[in-house]
Amino acid sequence: MDGENQAGTMVKRFGGSKALIHYGGGSVVRSGLLDRVKSSLNAEGIAFTELGGVKPNPRSGLVYEGIELCKKEQVDFILAVGGGSTIDSSKAIAAGVLYDGDFWDYYCGKRIEEALPVGTILTIAAAGSEGSPDSVITRESDMMKRGASGDAIRPKFSILNPALTQTLPPFQSAAGITDIMAHLYERYLTNSTEVEVTDRMIEALLLTMKHEGPRVIADPNNYEARANIMWAGMMAHNNSCGVGRSQDWNSHNIEHELSALYDCAHGAGLAVTMPAVFKYVMKHNIMRFAQVAVRVWGCSMDFEHPEVTALEGINAFAAFLTSLGMPRNFEELGAKEEDIPVLVENLCCGNGRDGSISGFVTLCKEDCTEIYRMMV
Numbered sequence: 001m002d003g004e005n006q007a008g009t010m011v012k013r014f015g016g017s018k019a020l021i022h023y024g025g026g027s028v029v030r031s032g033l034l035d036r037v038k039s040s041l042n043a044e045g046i047a048f049t050e051l052g053g054v055k056p057n058p059r060s061g062l063v064y065e066g067i068e069l070c071k072k073e074q075v076d077f078i079l080a081v082g083g084g085s086t087i088d089s090s091k092a093i094a095a096g097v098l099y100d101g102d103f104w105d106y107y108c109g110k111r112i113e114e115a116l117p118v119g120t121i122l123t124i125a126a127a128g129s130e131g132s133p134d135s136v137i138t139r140e141s142d143m144m145k146r147g148a149s150g151d152a153i154r155p156k157f158s159i160l161n162p163a164l165t166q167t168l169p170p171f172q173s174a175a176g177i178t179d180i181m182a183h184l185y186e187r188y189l190t191n192s193t194e195v196e197v198t199d200r201m202i203e204a205l206l207l208t209m210k211h212e213g214p215r216v217i218a219d220p221n222n223y224e225a226r227a228n229i230m231w232a233g234m235m236a237h238n239n240s241c242g243v244g245r246s247q248d249w250n251s252h253n254i255e256h257e258l259s260a261l262y263d264c265a266h267g268a269g270l271a272v273t274m275p276a277v278f279k280y281v282m283k284h285n286i287m288r289f290a291q292v293a294v295r296v297w298g299c300s301m302d303f304e305h306p307e308v309t310a311l312e313g314i315n316a317f318a319a320f321l322t323s324l325g326m327p328r329n330f331e332e333l334g335a336k337e338e339d340i341p342v343l344v345e346n347l348c349c350g351n352g353r354d355g356s357i358s359g360f361v362t363l364c365k366e367d368c369t370e371i372y373r374m375m376v
């Protein structure tokens with residue numbers, strides 16, 4: 001309980017003597033969390049400087065500012081207080097401080113080998129950045145949203161206090177639930193065979209989200225449901241469920257263009273993206289979709305027409321997301337049909353890509369165009 005009061009002890013344990021406290025648009029100020037974190041650092045004699053203002057779908061501008069600030073103030077630890085956006089911005093700063101070149105090089109495919117240590121105090125169960133070696137940033141000059149990776153930016157510790165998520169508005173809770181389920185599906189859609197352990201782990205976590213999701217939407221103060229969702233969010237994306245199997249990530253890549261162009265919540269974009277992608281790629285492995293339909297969505301198996309079962313499962317998942325309050329199509333998301341050529345160009349060719357994206361299946365420009373059309 002109240003793990004945030006251990007922040008100072010944890011920063012010290014991982015060698016920090018001067019921290020940058022990085023946070024978002026103000027929720028941690030309003031809730032009093034920031035003051036508690038500062039008291040905890042003071043109690044351990046850890047000096048700090050602070051930088052707020054991280055926006056959802058975090059931008060490169062604040063990362064450059066954070067890098068300069070850390071160099072000037074000789075910061076040796078980055079403490080992220082907030083959601084995935086704040087954590088991702090913190091990771092980018094942590095890597096950028098120790099790098100001679102432009103930090104964006106890491107978002108063009110260069111692996112991050114060195115970074116200042118990062119710790120997190122999580123306030124929303126969603127992106128899973130609290131356990132992942134990834135960071136996703138949008139470059140402001142051309143609104144290119146891309147990811148970078150490396151174990152050096154995996155948080156040294158993450159404090160997960162479910163009570164901190166009780167102030168989330170229902171829409172953000174639902175977007176977070178959607179993102180967690182997406183991280184599970186992206187791993188479920190694999191070309192590896194005989195991966196029973198991780199299949200079953202993913203199914204267990206999807207079932208948990210199916211049970212707990214509606215309970216937090218109905219009662220935002222349900223501590224137990226919040227706790228289960230928060231732990232599921234960590235397990236969904238720290239790659240425990242992805243060990244030894246190929247993974248998809250096409251839905252994420254397709255969605256990132258939507259949150260780059262329209263600044264929508266990542267989870268809301270995924271709610272519109274996933275059903276379309278799944279229907280488009282279903283024929284690649286009907287039994288995979290039929291299996292999750294039966295085991296998670298309670299569909300009965302049609303052995304003569306497994307494609308019917310597969311489709312039923314996708315529709316059940318889509319209906320579940322709608323019941324949480326997520327958008328169903330471009331219009332509800334705020335996206336525009338006439339932008340599809342731009343979305344496809346950025347997706348398949350932007351930032352050095354070679355004309356396609358690959359995962360469960362390889363998708364060329366025509367495939368991606370059709371998928372975006374299915375979302376209209």
Ligand code: NZQ
Nearest residue numbers: 024025026027056057083084085123126127129132134167
């Ligand atoms: O900025 P503040 O004021 O804190 O408000 C935030 C923000 O408006 C608010 N919020 C967070 N905790 C709250 C709260 N409001 C009230 N009470 C609380 N306890 O929620 C809004 C969304 O926050 P954000 O950090 O943007 O959410 P999320 O965790 O969903 O992060 C989304 C970002 O993560 C990326 C996404 O693409 C997106 O940019 N992802 C990062 C990944 C990774 N690093 O591994 C993987 C994911 O797939 C994802 O791509």
Ligand code: ZN
Nearest residue numbers: 127179182252
């Ligand atoms: Zn995600």
